[in-house]
Amino acid sequence: MEQFQELLSTNPFLLLSYLIGSITFIMGLKMLSHPDTARKGNMIAAVGMTLSIFTTIFLYKNHNGEGLHNYGWIFAALVIGTVVGTMAAKKVQMTAMPEMVSLFNGMGGACAMLISLIEYNGDLAPAPGKLLIIVLGMIIGTVSFAGSMIAWGKLNGRIKDRTIPGGQVINFAIFGAVIFLSAMVVGGYTGNHAVFYAILGFAALYGILFVMPIGGADMPVVISLLNSFTGVAAAFGGFLYNNPVMLTGGILVGSAGTILTILMCKAMNRSLMNVLIGSFGAKPGAAGPGGNKEQGNAKEISLNDTAVLMAYAQKVMIIPGYGLAVAQAQHTCHELEKVLTEKGVEVSYGIHPVAGRMPGHMNVLLAEADVPYEKLLEMEDANDQMGGVNVVMILGANDVVNPAAKDDPSSPIYGMPILEVEKADHVIVNKRSMKPGYAGIENELFFRPKTSMLFGDAKKVLQDLVSELKNV
């Protein structure tokens, strides 16, 4: 185990660049968490990363004082990765970004896994400490890789949500197998290479089965969790090579990612456990019937009446939600806003931080349709201005306007901050049916006196509304 004690290199410039790299990661993460500095933070971390990569290539020397070779291979790989990565990242649609993040995260996990594989092949009798690190790095990397791929598949619709009966038990068994086999390998009870590869297989299986039953809508949370896994896997690489920048970078992401996962859950008022076991997100089918349980009569409103009401309002607030994204109606929505503005109506958007299926979803969606950003109100501002609004138009949002979050302590979403639409004079809700949203619960709002329902697909309804309005 002695090699761990040695410094990875005696080149002070390489060490210095690693120190700078670590510092840029810390600053980058810090700046990424403030709106004004986020973009700069990302740049800074990227600069530190670039520095660390190039100093490694040129200054790294192993214990025998030999530098790296195979430069051709290395640069070829770097170029390929850069070109493909840049193109993919530039081309991806805004709404497909979480998928992309999941894919890139999977790549990182796979990279960690491959490093462990090569190290295992290269050193047939490693010290137990080194072997432990190799095995742990491989397991976590593999789980992260496999899980990310499933998350990616779910987000782009290739893989459907499916709960396997007894899935928890199977998962638990696989997890046990992974631990048991690892102990055998690391403890030196078996030298059989097949056992090592069995660990790899079980870890991949575990990653798949871990993500499989979780509802597609919960994927941002899962990706954040897997993201922190990959961070830990990278940190194991840091231990393996006694490399401080891998260590700090990996651990920073591991801990920041874990906290971020928890914060994300909090923002939608759920616990991490809840997401992982899939207590409400996973069963859109199961929640469906609830929609039939009538609690009174929802009032409907005609397109024509809606057009009239809006045209003669002074202030209209649009509340976009997940349905608007599903219907891809952001451009038509912008259209509506422009028509109303021409008629002298003051239009704004009320943006709930967790409306949609990823944080900031609505900001991204409306930015895509070129909605001017001064019109987007954050939740607090929107609620402050709600009192003066004549007509609130809810487009495919549900949970984020559910008054149960404020009034009903028994509701699963109780405590989540909502857009308080009932402070306005009229509330018009557009959705296709009386079915519940993500949380799978009833929404009293639809039955309240101020509320009228305007059923239909958001895009269709908005198109019709726009032509109606042009005639008013």
Added chain:
Amino acid sequence: MEQFQELLSTNPFLLLSYLIGSITFIMGLKMLSHPDTARKGNMIAAVGMTLSIFTTIFLYKNHNGEGLHNYGWIFAALVIGTVVGTMAAKKVQMTAMPEMVSLFNGMGGACAMLISLIEYNGDLAPAPGKLLIIVLGMIIGTVSFAGSMIAWGKLNGRIKDRTIPGGQVINFAIFGAVIFLSAMVVGGYTGNHAVFYAILGFAALYGILFVMPIGGADMPVVISLLNSFTGVAAAFGGFLYNNPVMLTGGILVGSAGTILTILMCKAMNRSLMNVLIGSFGAKPGAAGPGGNKEQGNAKEISLNDTAVLMAYAQKVMIIPGYGLAVAQAQHTCHELEKVLTEKGVEVSYGIHPVAGRMPGHMNVLLAEADVPYEKLLEMEDANDQMGGVNVVMILGANDVVNPAAKDDPSSPIYGMPILEVEKADHVIVNKRSMKPGYAGIENELFFRPKTSMLFGDAKKVLQDLVSELKNV
């Protein structure tokens, strides 16, 4: 320089206890900065410290595998320090606490200084790296020690503020001498021990002259700065012994202390430079004349009228300031509050965070007089409730109610949040004269229509007011 590379000890339990110690320091500082957890945070850090001390005594072994000896001396010193420290800390008056902190801080600085001295004596030809660390640790420890002693003397009134003409230049010269001599010693240009002791002497002189010209009222800021110096000195000790808990503990205090110093300055709307060069705090005399420049006529009110006004008010808010502390009138103030309450008047206190001369001064002062804490309103709450208050009674406060902070962008205190007393119906100001307060600036409030002045020493006035009130 090889000895730096080695681990300080091969006893994993000692190392573990150091790791735990570092963690408790981090958690302690974090918890100390939240009101609900502060006390627990202090305890946790104390536990970590105790653990680190005792494991050091019993488990430490040097490079030759020898443990510590001289147990008798060590325990004797520990017992003496503990007994004296506890007694001093328990006996000290609330208002003298900053002095006490300064004294303890000086002890830490002196301890760091002594360690360097002993190491220098013990190792006559140390490697340059080690010598550098010894010298730096000694300089910083000595500056901190000497400076803290002066701060202590100023706070308890033994040392008066005095500005030496050309002081900045002298200080600068001494600083240069310290650097120059240190470079000579560390660079190996002289082996003369007298030079080493000259450094010690100059460092002490520097510490004294550095603090001397700074106004007594600025001492909390200076103590906080010296506190972070001592942290850095401790960290040099950590380098010297390759001791991780000294290193992390010292650096944590060094960086947290620096930020705290800056935050403290911000809270009183000054810059650190400003405090160190003493731009307004240092010259109470110079500011005096400003008090004679009349800007209209301040209205006076008689004791009798004050008593009547208060007795028939529904709500009275008392705003304590530095003058109340000077007059030691906190008990009489509590008296007044009780008399008023008996008469059915609702009394509260409006507490400005930097009223007085140390943060939280008013909380401490009133707690000493057993004022129930529900009656103390933090600034924001006080301002919210100000609208409903009939009579505001300002007792020896000045800057913290100066409307220039809100209205006059040219004022040096512009931007500091203040207690907005003018929202109340009547404002009565008790102070001894028209002289300005700490910031040395005029206060328009005294000339405003709602304001009446009640001149006199706070204690005397309050006593008279209480007997007046009993007759109303």
Added chain:
Amino acid sequence: MIEQMLAFFNSNYHLITIVILSIFLGIEVISRVPAVLHTPLMSGANAIHGVVIIGAIIVMGEAHEGDILSLILGFLAVVLGTLNVVGGFVVTDRMLEMFGKKKKK
């Protein structure tokens, strides 16, 4: 077993200290992130763990000329790591560009 663990602890003591400090730092540094920035922060963090590529470069650069398996796996590892790093930073930047418009307040 316990002895081995203690020995491991000893010889990696400084690294372990670095790990612990980094854990605290990771938590502190992002603990006040507003909900709108959750996605870009996740994405930026994702790019940062791409630092694992440095391990891949070392493995690749030390592989023997003849060791085809290591070369291929290493090559793959570097490609994947680069994807993670480059793609991660670029996609984060694009996200923030969009969000950025919203900023000004």
Added chain:
Amino acid sequence: MIEQMLAFFNSNYHLITIVILSIFLGIEVISRVPAVLHTPLMSGANAIHGVVIIGAIIVMGEAHEGDILSLILGFLAVVLGTLNVVGGFVVTDRMLEMFGKKKKK
């Protein structure tokens, strides 16, 4: 000179990393302290740097029996360090006890 500095940097690399992480951590950890807690926080931090006592104990415990000067200085150092630690924590606790009453909100 530069060479020596680089050698120093190399041989203390991990310690330097620990220093840098600790600096960031110290800043992050207290950056939201309310003004009322400035004095107790200062006092608590003051007690923490009393950790310098560990150095004093080591010096004292390694001094040779006959080396009276070291023994005396070391003894003094331990006494002063203990004052800093014990006095610091106790006085902080007393302050917070007072402030604590105000808390409940």
